[in-house]
Amino acid sequence: MIEIRHVNKSFQGQQAIHDLNLTLPAGELSVLIGSSGSGKSTTLKMLNRLIEPDSGSILLAGEDIRRQSPDSLRRRIGYAIQSVGLFPHWTVEQNIAAVPQLLKWPKSRIQDRVTELLTLLQLPPAQYRQRYPHQLSGGQQQRVGVARALAADPDVLLMDEPFGALDPITRHTLQQELIRIQALSGKTIVLVTHDIDEALLLGQHIVLMEHGRIAQQGKAQDLLLHPASDFVRHFVGQSDTGIRLLGLGKVGERVRQGQASGEPIRADRNLREALSLFVTRQVTCLPVVDEHGQASGVLHFNDLLGAAA
Ligand SMILES: Nc1ncnc2c1ncn2[C@@H]1O[C@H](COP(=O)(O)OP(=O)(O)OP(=O)(O)O)[C@@H](O)[C@H]1O
Ligand SMILES: [Mg+2]
Known part of the structure; x- marks a missing residue:
């Protein structure tokens, strides 16, 4: 200290x-x-x-x-x-x-x-x-x-x-x-x-x-x-x-069960990066993988809300 x-x-x-x-x-x-x-x-x-x-x-x-x-x-x-x-x-x-x-x-x-x-x-x-x-x-x-x-x-x-x-x-x-x-x-x-x-x-x-x-x-x-x-x-x-609040939250904290197509986002990425992907890809759902590349579910655009709480 x-x-x-x-x-x-x-x-x-x-x-x-x-x-x-x-x-x-x-x-x-x-x-x-x-x-x-x-x-x-x-x-x-x-x-x-x-x-x-x-x-x-x-x-x-x-x-x-x-x-x-x-x-x-x-x-x-x-x-x-x-x-x-x-x-x-x-x-x-x-x-x-x-x-x-x-x-x-x-x-x-x-x-x-x-x-x-x-x-x-x-x-x-x-x-x-x-x-x-x-x-x-x-x-x-x-x-x-x-x-x-x-x-x-x-x-x-x-x-x-x-x-x-x-x-x-x-x-x-x-x-x-x-x-x-x-x-x-x-x-x-x-x-x-x-x-x-x-x-x-x-x-x-x-x-x-x-x-x-x-x-x-x-x-x-x-x-x-x-x-x-x-x-x-x-x-x-x-x-x-x-x-900036989104930048403090991790994708892994918002992941749900499910499947989606497209290039996945890693669970340890932050939600600000996820938002950017939603916008550039024009999608409302992203597949999520863990650090070993294993599928771990999906992130929904709506689940970004509440991240600030
Ligand atoms: N050796 C020094 N002689 C005279 N004034 C100094 C000296 N070192 C710092 N100061 C003054 O003290 C104040 C604080 O300086 P400091 O270097 O701690 O700022 P800083 O927050 O690190 O700024 P920066 O982001 O520009 O690096 C400034 O007004 C500076 O001009
Ligand atoms: Mg300085």
Whole structure:
């Protein structure tokens, strides 16, 4: 668990963070979202002491982080920064290996870990491990940044817009991968984004910031169905609320017995994707399969209603 208590931070007389109180549950993926300049990156950087608060305290697993050296803290906490920040004169392999090197892992273990992470992030190891950052596209650099943060398998992972420079397909793949990693490992992840759809998809706990304060926090449904202010309502997108609610529900939750023809949809897809299929195919019933491709029933257009409840 991460606890932020009465934290204030000013830069050159301008207050960036106002009396911030925030608890981020252990083993969950929390998302910090808000407009540009609302204090998301500053909050994240205070968690690993890249920035020190002016007042207040931050506890990690019950211990004040000021009692740990910034070095040892950064070995425990993986951090993928907004601007990527790879070491330009180090190869991809050396960049990813930075923290394992500090931890004095044996060479062969480091090599295996680099291979594993490059594969996970869809950068074929043979092709990429010896390249330098300037020989990579922006999105590839960003993936190396994520691999570096994951390298030493830290309990806590801080990610500042890690998928910002990726095309929608790679972005979708890595979002799904992050959900999988988080579910398997039970890591505590704090992710910053200003993409509301990314926040709703990934965030088990969502914190919406406004001018260095919390505008609202809670689950996706809380923000969509019970916005605490006009700012929140506007931010989560008034007109698309229904569509976004559908995005939170899974096809499998609405499946019924029956048979239908046509290309099936997987039960683990969300209802927003199902809606899109109903419209593009001009049908009112879709066959559903499980993750092994086994038929598991049908989804009726009418059953989308009620998904928001
Ligand atoms: N090192 C710094 N020196 C001066 N001002 C800073 C510094 N870092 C941040 N700020 C200011 O603090 C405020 C919050 O910045 P922060 O980087 O936390 O915003 P953000 O929510 O991450 O925004 P973005 O979405 O654009 O990345 C901004 O007004 C910014 O100009
Ligand atoms: Mg930022």
